[in-house]
Structures are given as structure tokens and as C-alpha cells.
Amino acid sequence: MEKKLRYGLVGAGSNAEKKHLTGYLNLPHVELVAICDVNMASANRLAEKYNIPGVYSDYTEMLQKENLDLISVCTPNFLHADISICALEHGVNVHCEKPLAINGTDARKISEAQIKSGKKLMIGLNNRFTKEALFVKEYIEAGLLGDIYEAKAGWIRRSGIPGRGTWFTNKQLAGGGVMIDLGVHYFDLVLYLMGMPTPSYIAGAAHQTYANSTTRNRNGYVGNRNGIFNVEDSAVGYLKLENGASVSLEFSWASNIEKDKAYYELIGTKGGIKYENGELTIFSEQLGTCIDINPKLGASHKSINEFEHFTHCILTGEEPLAPAEHGCYFMNIIDAYYKSVEQNKPVFFPELVGVR
Ligand SMILES: NC(=O)c1ccc[n+]([C@@H]2O[C@H](COP(=O)([O-])OP(=O)(O)OC[C@H]3O[C@@H](n4cnc5c(N)ncnc54)[C@H](O)[C@@H]3O)[C@@H](O)[C@H]2O)c1
Known part of the structure; x- marks a missing residue:
């Protein structure tokens, strides 16, 4: 038997x-140990x-005793680095939840441990x-948006x-608030779709409005009345890229807005793309007329199963779609965002943080 x-x-x-056990449960190449x-x-x-x-x-005892090939890391963010590095040092492949770490320094340590181990690490981005993201990536790579000069990302x-x-x-345990929690999804996604361009500077603002509120919890989440709340519950920002393009950002766990929205927009010289709450629309011009296109994804484009993909990467040596190095790039940008908030001024990137 294989x-x-x-x-x-x-x-x-x-x-x-919800995600990892259900995801790995019925895969033919995986045994839950x-x-x-x-x-x-x-x-x-x-x-x-x-x-x-x-x-x-x-977890150290589990890693010593069980001779594992693969683990998922689904703990609070501050533990991602220690657990991932320990697993890689035991020769175990790692599927680490997002964010890869609570800052760029820890992300870099994970990436170095991954390279040294020769094992795979994938971030749960x-x-x-999704089929929408895969389609947009293909669309951009085919040159159909032209040069992208403006992007927006938000989850409010x-x-x-x-x-x-x-x-x-709790800042110490999570690394930050809504920016590091929800921002990691759509901020990461637009940068990934844009080819992870080199950042020039970032200007950020953050607000904490609901630390004492008992009414703005997410449905199903249990709070702790005596717990710490020392992070931002809303975050906005502006990232300028070296190529002149920009990304504007808005994220909130709670705010006085009309409705919840998860979205991104990419605007280029030949076309624009908007994704909002699962709907994708392309904006362009043909024969002197502005046109909107609604791609019917389904038969032609399917989402990739994250869990099948990672086991495939482990078994074949293929590089995962969200490797550790991408987490280093992103966490450097998040570090600069928080520095900008703290210093109340834009923060320039001291060095190129593009992908190796
Ligand atoms: N990709 C996504 O869409 C998505 C969604 C939700 C959460 N997440 C990420 O998943 C991770 C976990 O989030 P969650 O919502 O499941 O949190 P959670 O609080 O429900 O679960 C965390 C678990 O880790 C355990 N834990 C704490 N310290 C530990 C240790 N030293 N060893 C072993 N276990 C330990 C806790 O007891 C708890 O059961 C976070 O990094 C979060 O950002 C990702």
C-alpha cells in the first residue's frame, strides 16, 4: 500500500x-495520527x-513520539513561529495558519528554518x-488589465x-488587531495578485473604539469580560509602491457602516476588476463604450483544494501557492504599517522586501 x-x-x-480537520480528514494520502x-x-x-x-x-512531545510527516498549526498567532520551527527541525512539513507570524523577524526565522530543513511550509491563506482569485491572477498575467496603478483592499x-x-x-498574543487578522486575507491577496511588488512607503491609521463594548462581538464568538483589549478594531492605510502604484486599505471588526463587505479592486490601464462578497466584475471599454463583464466561473475555473494542494506539494516537491517567503514579504509590510501608526507618520521601507 502507498x-x-x-x-x-x-x-x-x-x-x-472547521478548516484543517475537515480538510485533511478524507484525503487518500493522509492519516490522522x-x-x-x-x-x-x-x-x-x-x-x-x-x-x-x-x-x-x-507539541514537542507529540513531535518527538509520533514520527509525523505533516502538521497544521492552528494556535494563537504568537505561537506560530515556535511550533513551526520546532516541527521543521523535526523534519515535519508545516501547514501554518495565517498570519505566518506576529512580525517580520519571526517570519524570517520560520523561513530560514524551512529552507534549512528542506521541508515544505504553506501558510493557510x-x-x-478560490476560483475567483485564480481567474484574476490568470487574467492579470495574460496582460488583460494592462498596468495596474491602483488597488483597494478591505474587509469591513x-x-x-x-x-x-x-x-x-491581546497585542502580545495576536501581534495586532483587525489589520493582522482580516487584513492578512485581502491585503495579502491584492499584493499577491499584483506580483508582490516592492513597497516604497506606508501610511497607516488605527482606532480602538469598542474595547469596552459588549455588543459588537461576532456571532458565535465568546468574549472574555475581564480580558485584555489593546489592539485596533479598525485600520486604514495607504501603501505606495516603487513602481508608482498604490494600495488603499480599510479593515474593521466593528464600525458604524451600512453593511459588512469583503472586497478588492485592481485598476489598470486596460481594465479594472472588482471582487465584492464573492461577486467578480470586470470593467473595460470596447468600441468606445464602457462595458461591464461578469465572469461565469464554474466549469472552466475551479477553486484549488488547499489541503490536497499541500499534500501534493509534499509528495511531489512542488512549491506551495503560499510559501513561507511570501509571509516574510507580507509581515515586513505589516510591521511598517504598525510603525507608521505608532509614529503617526509614513514609514519608508529601508530595504527591498520583494520575493527572493
Ligand atoms: N484562514 C482563516 O480563514 C482563519 C480563520 C480563523 C482563524 N484562523 C487562524 O487560525 C489560528 C487559530 O484561530 P482559532 O480561531 O482556531 O483560535 P481558537 O482560540 O479557537 O483556537 C486556538 C487553540 O489553540 C490552543 N492552544 C493555545 N496554546 C497552545 C499550545 N501551546 N499548544 C497547543 N495548543 C495551544 C488553544 O487552547 C485553542 O484551543 C489563528 O492563527 C487564526 O488567525 C484562520
Whole structure:
């Protein structure tokens, strides 16, 4: 019988079950071997539900004992670096949730450990895998937008704090607020679609309005009344790129807006693309008339299954769609965003942070 990848999961919280366990569960090349959480009740609950034999409260013990080929890292952000590096040093491939780390320095350490290990690391940037994103990437690479000179990215919620007073709202544990939580999705995506261009400077603003509110939590998320809330709940910014293009940003967990919206826009010399809440529209001009095109994606373009993709990369040596190096590029930009907020002025990039 063909060898199956021995799979372990670290962090048995909500994303672990919704995304990673469901994602890896029925893959033919994967065997669910072990699960780890400091909260043994969480680990035991998922171990029983998904029939996982090994249960641990210490990930180093799991890595020493289980001879794993692959782990998912689904813990609070500040642990991503230690766990990913430890796994890579044990010769284990890593599927790490976003953000790769809480800052550029930790992201760089992970990337170096990955290169040294010869193993694969993929960041759980699920928005890169959608049929819409794959189509837009292809469309841009075919030159159909021309030169992109303006982009916008945002994910704004009216009431959507992911657990007020939990690790999400604690700077030390999360690395930041909404920018590092939701910004990581669509800010990353537009930069990825634009080919990860070299940044020139960033100007950011951040606001904390709902630290004491008990009404603006996201549905289903449990808050902690006595917990810390020392991060931003809304974030705006402007990134200028060396090629003259710009990206404007708006993210909010909670704000007084009309409706929730997840979107990006890419505007080029030949056409523009808008994605909003799952809908894609292309704007252009033909025969002297402005036209709108609504791509009917389906038969021609399918989303990539993130989990199948990563196991394929491990088994074939192919490079994953969201490698560690991309996380270094992005986390450098996020570091500069927070520095700009702190210093109340634009921050210029001291060195080129484009992909190696
Ligand atoms: N890609 C996405 O769309 C998406 C969605 C939600 C969350 N996430 C990411 O997934 C990660 C987890 O988020 P979540 O919503 O599941 O959080 P969560 O709080 O529900 O789960 C985190 C789990 O980690 C456990 N944990 C803490 N310290 C640990 C340690 N040292 N060893 C083992 N387990 C430990 C906690 O006990 C908890 O069960 C975060 O990085 C988050 O940004 C990604």
C-alpha cells in the first residue's frame, strides 16, 4: 500500500475543526495520527469525534513520539513561529495558519528554518485558492488589465470582533488587531495578485473604539469580560509602491457602516476588476463604450483544494501557492504599517522586501 502522510494538529480550537480537520480528514494520502492542545478537553473532544489515536498537551512531545510527516498549526498567532520551527527541525512539513507570524523577524526565522530543513511550509491563506482569485491572477498575467496603478483592499464588519477580551484582542498574543487578522486575507491577496511588488512607503491609521463594548462581538464568538483589549478594531492605510502604484486599505471588526463587505479592486490601464462578497466584475471599454463583464466561473475555473494542494506539494516537491517567503514579504509590510501608526507618520521601507 502507498505510504500515507502521518498528520498531526496543534491547536484544537475553532479553525482547527472547521478548516484543517475537515480538510485533511478524507484525503487518500493522509492519516490522522495525533492532536495537541494545552486544553486537553478540546484535544480529547476532537480526537474522539475524528477518531485520532494520539492526544497530547505538549507539541514537542507529540513531535518527538509520533514520527509525523505533516502538521497544521492552528494556535494563537504568537505561537506560530515556535511550533513551526520546532516541527521543521523535526523534519515535519508545516501547514501554518495565517498570519505566518506576529512580525517580520519571526517570519524570517520560520523561513530560514524551512529552507534549512528542506521541508515544505504553506501558510493557510485560503483566499488565494478560490476560483475567483485564480481567474484574476490568470487574467492579470495574460496582460488583460494592462498596468495596474491602483488597488483597494478591505474587509469591513459592522459587528464582528472575534471574541472581545480573548487572545485575538491581546497585542502580545495576536501581534495586532483587525489589520493582522482580516487584513492578512485581502491585503495579502491584492499584493499577491499584483506580483508582490516592492513597497516604497506606508501610511497607516488605527482606532480602538469598542474595547469596552459588549455588543459588537461576532456571532458565535465568546468574549472574555475581564480580558485584555489593546489592539485596533479598525485600520486604514495607504501603501505606495516603487513602481508608482498604490494600495488603499480599510479593515474593521466593528464600525458604524451600512453593511459588512469583503472586497478588492485592481485598476489598470486596460481594465479594472472588482471582487465584492464573492461577486467578480470586470470593467473595460470596447468600441468606445464602457462595458461591464461578469465572469461565469464554474466549469472552466475551479477553486484549488488547499489541503490536497499541500499534500501534493509534499509528495511531489512542488512549491506551495503560499510559501513561507511570501509571509516574510507580507509581515515586513505589516510591521511598517504598525510603525507608521505608532509614529503617526509614513514609514519608508529601508530595504527591498520583494520575493527572493
Ligand atoms: N484562514 C482563516 O480563514 C482563519 C480563520 C480563523 C482563524 N484562523 C487562524 O487560525 C489560528 C487559530 O484561530 P482559532 O480561531 O482556531 O483560535 P481558537 O482560540 O479557537 O483556537 C486556538 C487553540 O489553540 C490552543 N492552544 C493555545 N496554546 C497552545 C499550545 N501551546 N499548544 C497547543 N495548543 C495551544 C488553544 O487552547 C485553542 O484551543 C489563528 O492563527 C487564526 O488567525 C484562520
